[in-house]
Amino acid sequence: MEAEKILEVKDLHVAFRFQDKYYDAVDGVDFTLKRNEIFAIVGESGCGKSTIVNSIVGLHDKNFTRVSGEIIYDNANIANYSEEEFNKIRGRHIGFIFQDPLASLNPLHKIGKQIEEPLIYHTDLDKNQREERVLELLNQVGINNPKRVVNQFPHELSGGMRQRVLIAIALSCKPNIIIADEPTTALDVTIQAQILDLLTDLQKEIDAGIILITHDLGVVAQMADRVAVMYAGQFVEVANAEELFDNPLHPYTRSLLQSIPQSDSLGKDLHVIRGMVPSLRNLPRKGCRFAPRIQWIPESEHEENPELREVSKGHFVRCTCWKNFHFEDEGGN
Template sequence: MTTLTKTEDAPAPTGRDAFLSVRDLRVQFSTEDGIVKAVDGLSFDLERGRTLGIVGESGSGKSVTNLTVLGLHNPKTTTVTGEIVLDGQELTGAREKTLEKLRGNKMAMIFQDPLTALSPFYTIGRQIMEPFRKHTGASKKEARERAIEMLTKVGIPHPKTRVDDYPHQFSGGMRQRAMIAMALVCDPDLIIADEPTTALDVTVQAQILDLLKDLQQEFGSSIIFITHDLGVIAEMADDIMVMYGGRAVERGSAAEVLRAPRHPYTWGLLSSMPSLSGNVHEKLMPIPGNPPSLLNPPSGCAFHPRCGFRSEVGGTLCTTDRPELGAGRASACHLTAEQKQTLFVEQIKPRLG
């Protein structure tokens, strides 16, 4: 097991046949205080029918990345460079009309809070029908039937009458189901789910996750699943990308990243998560400090001010040199593969229970 911890070339993960391929994506907002580098040189691939989990703290750039994929950033204040290729089609710099045809059709988004993300002014049915009619040119009647069909699919009882209800007449879980129905109404190939279960009760969370998995099997869609909940990601994702300060710091299959994480930040995330089987008296280990300022990010490795393993690297490498993320299973850290292995096994693993 060899790991590239540093490569000079631009990262070029797996093949070109990926369904969604993001290369060296940079998203910058100009604010009054200066330029915020919300996403800074991000590359990843997503294959058809697979689920990529993106994990990270608030402000790590995970939501911005996905809004950029959909082209929902504010063009006046945002500069986007790099490549986003969806099924062979370049999205960065694509015309607004082109993006409008893709949104809700080929790529759809499920938002975090269904209460604020659904319009209070229109019926659930109308909100589901809208994208269907726009993208397929269906008649009102056909669209209504499709909306009822979708509501049935996502498990809303009495869909024929509920279709005429307003969002405020639905419960939280039902609203999220309706939102999923709305996102899936045109059979999108790419679904971006931005913390779709964060606003829900734990029991409802599990139902929604099951529903998403079932629907993915049925439609064969690819999913980007954004969350900060590692339990949820273990349930959902095939692959995981950990983000920190607008960059990917670790990438691998879900099993690899969760069972044998290699980046100190991922270790921190895992150690700060309570374990059901673990000792109750074992203290959680939060990551010290705060997420980095994207306005003025730390030099070298963005994680160095909070990293407990800096001394292991020695010298000033961490503060001066930014570690790059290699191809395939990789982590962006100056520690050597052996160090990572030993540190994880000796210091981190015992705490995870």
């Protein structure tokens, strides 16, 4: 059975303004999110992964950003909603978990009040019902003594606990979509594992789709159903998680996987991707964007206007350079 599509992004462009010129940080991204699915977007810093999700919930400053393309949620294009319109969706339909839990909680308000806030705006529960719901949520995210925690302030909690509170806030109005932007980057490994397991458990209960943004391929492998690999504002490869790790095709994906320290890399040098990520303003807008970093691959292997093509069912790759790709030290055929 085909799962229900809850979000559809079509040809999304997000441009930032520098000195009266706009530069696309996200350059034509398409994807769909289905119910009960974890869709991961991986990429290095500056590739535009957070920019995508920020435009889904309208967090960009309209004076400096231009969002074009379509973001279809509930049969409406929300890409250019006004602030008032976004307020109706944010929190209610789309929950958000940020990277830094301390910065996203208000230090002056008690935890209970902060979890209650979206309930006040978006539901007609009365005071007692809200209190009940807050305790229920804290239980759900695995906080053992919710009655105490509601009366505490953010600084009294550990990083892992704070992240749990953020998750509780995101879940409070039973959203259809949860966006988790690097939810565990600021946490220790053991806490990270706990939070990720919690998200996995919750996902089965809450019946939502999750967009997971991360740069950690290990996290992706353990969490995601589908993965998009992003480079310089574009998706270069999209596939099911299993397919992507078993059979990575795009040179960028393959290089990334090679550069992770793994057990079989002992005593060997790690793979280094040559060159640097181009800055937004110097980004070549034509041709394969990864080409400058794999210069040993002849130009004829690349496409002039690389597109994301389906190479097997559900597996999309951009450009043709993957077909005859080899690492520099392997020698080619």
